[in-house]
Amino acid sequence: MGFLNEDLLERIHSRADRYDRENEFPFEDYEELKEAGYYGAFVPKEYGGAGLTLAEIAREQTRLAKAAPGTALGINMHQIIVGLGRHMVSRGNMKGEQILRGAAAGELYGFGISEPANDRVLLGSLTEARPDDQGGYSFYGKKVFTSLSPAWTKLMTFGRDSASEDGPKSVFALLSREGGGFQILDDWDTMGMRATQSNSTVLEGAHTDEDAVLARIDEGPSLDPVFLGIYANFEILLAATYAGIGDRAVEVAVETVKKRRSVMNDAPYSDDPDIRRIIAAAAVEMDGIHPHIEHISNAFEAFEDRGFLWLPQLSAVKHRAVEAALFSVQQAVRACGGSSYYNSRELSRLYRDVVAGLFQPSDAESVYSGWAAMLLGPKSK
Helix, strand or coil: CCCCCHHHHHHHHHHHHHHHHHCCCCHHHHHHHHHCCHHHCCCCHHHCCCCCCHHHHHHHHHHHHHHCHHHHHHHHHHHHHHHHHHHHHHCCCHHHHHHHHHHHCCCCEEEECCCCCCCCHHHCCCCEEEECCCCCEEEEEEECCCCCCCCCCEEEEEEEECCCCCCCEEEEEEEEHHHCCEEECCCCCCCCCHHHCCCCEEEEEEEECHHHEEEEECCCCCCCHHHHHHHHHHHHHHHHHHHHHHHHHHHHHHHHHHHCEECCCCEEHHHCHHHHHHHHHHHHHHHCHHHHHHHHHHHHHCCCCCHHHHHHHHHHHHHHHHHHHHHHHHHHHHHHCHHHHCCCCHHHHHHHHHHHHHCCCCCHHHHHHHHHHHHHCCCCC
């Protein structure tokens, strides 16, 4: 029994196809998730939340993704920011308290990090963070893949302060929707994950005061609580979400082949040895992912001292989960046959949704280059 009850998950599942087909934001899902207390599920009890651990919220994200991947990936961004707040407070940066109290009170946090053609991602921004004379900042630039665009109330973003004497610095801050200074483009018409409504956001002087500036740090890899808090929660909770897609693909495959019969063999397809092996292969692949997510979640919350080794290890869990989920969906499609190619079938939607994971950080290229650098050191030339 998890935090989200089965009746709620079934209702969310029943709406997933419609939101995908109509390319709309699932407001009904979010209203029900909020009413269920899910916005504050990951918030510690002392800040008014349910106090789920990282491993527990990861399991909930997996369950939610089995019901509706687009809804799960969207709310995932909120949970990442809540996880950031938890990590900040636990490491002594008390500015994280505003995130925790906000989530418990019903704020919905969006994630405004990715930028067009910027493969540095968290390592450095193309957005200008222009300082004022009171410790605040105004942001100018374009963010892409801004999940929850129609609904977020606070947006976590970052930019580059190159004007200050100690610059350049990466500036991480919270922006308020009611504060304005931004434009949301209606440009989310994608292959999959359509319900996330991750429209581009153009920052046109969106301002935040000093209290909402979470950190000013040097560009590049960092163990600063804000950088590592974002990185860890992002990779772990993405892994958990995509694991849900892989798990659901196995379920759909099992349900389908038990119902369908072979005319040639006059037997259910579940008796076919090739189909049995295909589905078993998918299940075996997924079986190894959940212990990995559980282990690294618990290790991170226990503050194990792994130094910069955390970065490739966190990247690896996300990479493995996405690749396993993609394999699982592909195997399920093979097992279920040509009917799964129709857009009206759930497997078709799962296939389109799981592909999104290939493009979210960390991608395969950065994972392997990171591990190579750790194991072999820098290249000689």
